[in-house]
Amino acid sequence: MSHAISRRDVLRGTGALVLAFSLSRHAFALTETGASETALRGLPGSLDSTPLLDAWIGIDAGGNATIFTGKAELGQGIKTALLQVAAEELKLPLPRLTLVTADTGRTPNEGYTAASHSVQESGTAIRNAAAQVREILIGEAARRAGVGIDRLTARAGVVTGPDGVRYGYGQLVSDQLLHVDAQPTSILTDPRDFTVMDRPVPRVDIPAKVTGGAAYVQDMRLPGMVHGRIVRPPSYGALLLSVDAGPVEAMPGVIKVVRDGSFLGVIADKEWTAIQAMRRLAARAQWEETAQLPDEARLPEALMALPSRDQTILDVGQPDVPSYAINALFSRPYLAHGSIGPSCAIAHADDDALTVWTHTQGVYPLRNALATLFGMPQEKVRCIHVEGAGCYGQNGADDAGADAAMLARALPGRPVRVQWMREQEHAWEPFGPGMAAHIRATLGPDGSIAAWQHEVWSQSHMMRPGPPGTLLAARDIAHPFPPPPPVDLPMPEGGGDRNAIPLYVLPNARAVNHFLPEMPLRGSSMRSLGGYLNVFAIESTMDDLARLAGQDPVNFRLRHLKDERAIAVITTTAERFGWKERPRPPAGSGYGFGFARYKNLEAYCAVALEIAIDQDTGRTVILRAVAAVDTGQVVNPDGVRNQIEGGIVQAASWTLFEGVRFDRRRVTSVDWAAYPILRFAHVPRAVEVHVIDRPGLPFLGSGEAAQGPTGAALANAIRDVTGARLRALPLDAAKVQAAMLAASFKAAR
Amino acid sequence: MTTLTVNGIGRTVSSTPDTPLLYVLRDELELNGAKFGCGLGQCGACAVLVDGEPVFSCITPVMLLEGRDIRTLEGLGTAEAPGPLQAAFIEEQTAQCGYCIAGMIMRAQALLERIPHPGDDDILTALEPQLCRCGTHMRIVRAVRRAAQNMARASEAGR
Ligand code: FES
Numbered sequence: 022m023s024h025a026i027s028r029r030d031v032l033r034g035t036g037a038l039v040l041a042f043s044l045s046r047h048a049f050a051l052t053e054t055g056a057s058e059t060a061l062r063g064l065p066g067s068l069d070s071t072p073l074l075d076a077w078i079g080i081d082a083g084g085n086a087t088i089f090t091g092k093a094e095l096g097q098g099i100k101t102a103l104l105q106v107a108a109e110e111l112k113l114p115l116p117r118l119t120l121v122t123a124d125t126g127r128t129p130n131e132g133y134t135a136a137s138h139s140v141q142e143s144g145t146a147i148r149n150a151a152a153q154v155r156e157i158l159i160g161e162a163a164r165r166a167g168v169g170i171d172r173l174t175a176r177a178g179v180v181t182g183p184d185g186v187r188y189g190y191g192q193l194v195s196d197q198l199l200h201v202d203a204q205p206t207s208i209l210t211d212p213r214d215f216t217v218m219d220r221p222v223p224r225v226d227i228p229a230k231v232t233g234g235a236a237y238v239q240d241m242r243l244p245g246m247v248h249g250r251i252v253r254p255p256s257y258g259a260l261l262l263s264v265d266a267g268p269v270e271a272m273p274g275v276i277k278v279v280r281d282g283s284f285l286g287v288i289a290d291k292e293w294t295a296i297q298a299m300r301r302l303a304a305r306a307q308w309e310e311t312a313q314l315p316d317e318a319r320l321p322e323a324l325m326a327l328p329s330r331d332q333t334i335l336d337v338g339q340p341d342v343p344s345y346a347i348n349a350l351f352s353r354p355y356l357a358h359g360s361i362g363p364s365c366a367i368a369h370a371d372d373d374a375l376t377v378w379t380h381t382q383g384v385y386p387l388r389n390a391l392a393t394l395f396g397m398p399q400e401k402v403r404c405i406h407v408e409g410a411g412c413y414g415q416n417g418a419d420d421a422g423a424d425a426a427m428l429a430r431a432l433p434g435r436p437v438r439v440q441w442m443r444e445q446e447h448a449w450e451p452f453g454p455g456m457a458a459h460i461r462a463t464l465g466p467d468g469s470i471a472a473w474q475h476e477v478w479s480q481s482h483m484m485r486p487g488p489p490g491t492l493l494a495a496r497d498i499a500h501p502f503p504p505p506p507p508v509d510l511p512m513p514e515g516g517g518d519r520n521a522i523p524l525y526v527l528p529n530a531r532a533v534n535h536f537l538p539e540m541p542l543r544g545s546s547m548r549s550l551g552g553y554l555n556v557f558a559i560e561s562t563m564d565d566l567a568r569l570a571g572q573d574p575v576n577f578r579l580r581h582l583k584d585e586r587a588i589a590v591i592t593t594t595a596e597r598f599g600w601k602e603r604p605r606p607p608a609g610s611g612y613g614f615g616f617a618r619y620k621n622l623e624a625y626c627a628v629a630l631e632i633a634i635d636q637d638t639g640r641t642v643i644l645r646a647v648a649a650v651d652t653g654q655v656v657n658p659d660g661v662r663n664q665i666e667g668g669i670v671q672a673a674s675w676t677l678f679e680g681v682r683f684d685r686r687r688v689t690s691v692d693w694a695a696y697p698i699l700r701f702a703h704v705p706r707a708v709e710v711h712v713i714d715r716p717g718l719p720f721l722g723s724g725e726a727a728q729g730p731t732g733a734a735l736a737n738a739i740r741d742v743t744g745a746r747l748r749a750l751p752l753d754a755a756k757v758q759a760a761m762l763a764a765s766f767k768a769a770r
Numbered sequence: 771m772t773t774l775t776v777n778g779i780g781r782t783v784s785s786t787p788d789t790p791l792l793y794v795l796r797d798e799l800e801l802n803g804a805k806f807g808c809g810l811g812q813c814g815a816c817a818v819l820v821d822g823e824p825v826f827s828c829i830t831p832v833m834l835l836e837g838r839d840i841r842t843l844e845g846l847g848t849a850e851a852p853g854p855l856q857a858a859f860i861e862e863q864t865a866q867c868g869y870c871i872a873g874m875i876m877r878a879q880a881l882l883e884r885i886p887h888p889g890d891d892d893i894l895t896a897l898e899p900q901l902c903r904c905g906t907h908m909r910i911v912r913a914v915r916r917a918a919q920n921m922a923r924a925s926e927a928g929r
């Protein structure tokens with residue numbers, strides 16, 4: 022629904038595009054959330070796949086509501102947002118609502134909590150279901166009172182009408198009343214009448230988190246629970262030749278060593294004992310290593326030399342010209358999700374059933390993968406989401422779930438808790454893929470862009486469960502499952518090519534996606550997928566073109582835009598920043614601007630930065646960040662602000678500090694010293710976020726909107742300060758310092 | 771057997787003396803505040819106060835803590851009656867995933883006990899050993915600032 026509109030917007034915004042999709046890409050018509058691309062019933066959001074109203078909303082005899090969502094809280098505040106939506110349409114006060122999240126035993130199947138789709142898919146479903154439930158309750162009251170529904174109102178859980186008609190919701194519900202399919206349209210509350218939505222409602226999960234309540238799967242303690250640890254191989258695909266487990270099994274407190282092929286783990290009564298046993302076991306294991314990793318120093322070249330499946334995703338006008346003013350290669354290293362809390366799961370197996378408490382982003386896909394892995398019927402496996410540390414995509418969550426299940430099956434009747442060690446999370450999580458992008462562009466005599474070409478190289482950004490071979494344990498066991506074929510997420514959302522089509526109006530443009538079926542390092546989804554590098558490359562180039570054209574970079578962007586909402590976020594950002602009247606910066610300081618509409622379908626976001634670079638060390642600090650964001654109808658403005666603020670800080674960390682390190686065999690960046698991220702000394706000194714409200718327009722995801730624009734704005738600000746255009750991420754202190762030295766050397770000559 | 775004072779209460783624990791405090795707190799005393807983040811002294815998720823000083827509980831064996839005063843997040847307040855820092859973190863809605871927050875609050879507590887009116891530089895310097903991956907830093911700094919103001923106002927009112 023919202024998609025159809027958005028796609029049309031894209032087409033309008035970029036002129037008459039030819040979007041060509043090859044058949045092979047359609048064969049993998051997988052979306053990032055696992056939701057079907059094509060509507061089955063024409064119902065709003067996830068109601069389309071789960072139409073029964075009582076699958077989403079239950080009302081008890083006391084008139085309290087339980088809301089069921091297939092989406093999971095990942096620290097993005099989704100619980101609170103979904104409760105707001107339900108409370109608004111049900112006309113029930115928030116405290117009378119309970120939310121049950123992703124659980125294959127209880128909630129609808131909503132695929133993965135990913136791609137900034139949760140409010141669109143689940144929020145839309147719950148909003149419509151709640152509105153329809155409210156109307157059913159009003160209808161029931163009308164039937165009982167013998168008055169027309171137009172004379173009844175629902176407020177605060179009570180339906181009232183003339184002559185003292187008054188029914189609490191609890192009186193009106195009966196067994197089968199809500200056991201009906203949803204209708205395609207609902208009577209939705211007018212945004213002007215909102216009392217709960219579009220309000221900064223405090224998040225329901227925060228009090229427990231700041232006072233030591235049990236808030237995470239890591240905090241769960243089940244009766245009889247024991248602790249497991251896994252000994253991971255030293256490198257991808259290494260085979261366990263032998264292990265002398267005897268002395269480890271003899272350690273006091275050790276319950277069992279579990280080995281299946283190259284899968285090796287240990288169970289102990291206490292966590293610390295399990296860790297010590299794991300270390301001893303690791304010291305006694307002999308491995309055969311065969312992995313061959315690319316040359317880290319020449320990663321973009323290595324990626325571009327791999328076999329690729331090529332697809333032209335944009336071809337309009339005549340983009341081939343004899344020479345280009347800009348002809349540049351951009352690259353990003355592999356990036357770690359780097360959850361602060363390593364992945365964790367608890368599993369319990371008995372005779373024929375398996376339960377796993379997990380912070381996976383997809384309880385149903387993980388359940389299916391585990392059922393296949395263990396040859397169990399799907400209905401005998403239950404996966405229950407419990408929050409973990411923020412994941413930002415696919416971290417080790419699913420793998421830890423499989424690890425715990427492997428150990429639990431070796432010790433039936435006892436819950437087994439497995440938490441990964443820091444070095445395991447850093448070495449084994451599926452990284453955000455390393456990528457390269459090549460842009461060529463040139464200006465016409467009128468100072469606008471006359472030709473534009475964008476090529477991007479990337480492996481898959483979508484290797485989530487479903488197939489068991491996505492799970493580390495399934496690849497290590499004696500009868501392993503093969504890694505599944507890599508998934509090239511199709512346009513319009515795209516994977517590596519996400520945001521590779523500029524939103525700018527370009528009469529002559531081509532974009533080509535070079536999908537790499539090989540995976541030099543293990544990779545999968547990480548916040549914004551290819552969008553981060555593509556926007557970084559496009560917005561760096563826009564900046565350079567503006568400079569070549571002698572135009573202000575903000576005006577230059579506006580000149581190439583038709584989309585009113587894009588124009589609005591850019592002008593709002595520029596105005597709030599004071600872009601036009603920005604003073605000449607002192608030496609060592611400068612400004613940068615970046616913009617994108619995430620996926621060309623979701624939130625619009627523009628970021629303006631003022632930075633300072635320490636002339637001796639090359640260290641970059643953001644002095645001031647101003648952003649504007651348009652996410653359609655806002656559910657929780659403070660939630661949106663939190664997501665954008667967080668996105669800016671996280672993207673500053675990716676851009677200034679981060680890259681997975683490896684030698685020709687092993688991943689070597691296995692702790693926070695070898696994989697540094699932003700610490701407080703580099704925190705932006707001020708961040709301002711302006712949320713542009715669009716009452717009544719479809720929800721747009723905001724969780725991944727700020728990353729691309731922030732990375733680009735940093736590169737542009739560094740260019741402003743140093744005169745050097747840096748294109749190979751990260752833009753760390755050493756690189757910035759080298760660029761400054763080179764620039765001053767040039768100036769001196 | 772080791773005897774510890776945790777949040778003002780004497781506790782005798784049976785974990786071996788080389789066990790890092792973190793596992794004793796979580797496993798044996800069933801306290802959730804201190805978190806496992808790295809086990810290496812690099813992230814601060816496990817920070818607690820020992821005699822008022824922040825320490826990484828993941829690398830501090832309990833045998834060093836006999837008779838010392840240990841404070842964890844649970845010692846600062848509850849969801850119903852949050853302490854000043856906890857209240858400020860709630861008021862500022864300071865969490866995304868929140869996994870890092872316990873450590874942040876403990877280190878901020880040590881700061882405010884030492885410097886009741888910290889400047890921004892004091893706050894940034896004090897929190898430098900703590901990692902947050904969600905990018906909640908801006909709000910963390912705001913919450914610490916607000917807690918300092920609230921505490922100053924409360925002590926003025928009390929005068
Ligand atoms: S868990 Fe102790 S410093 Fe990271």
Ligand code: FES
Pocket residue numbers: 096361410411865866867868869870871901902903904905906
């Ligand atoms: S809020 Fe998630 S790590 Fe800090």
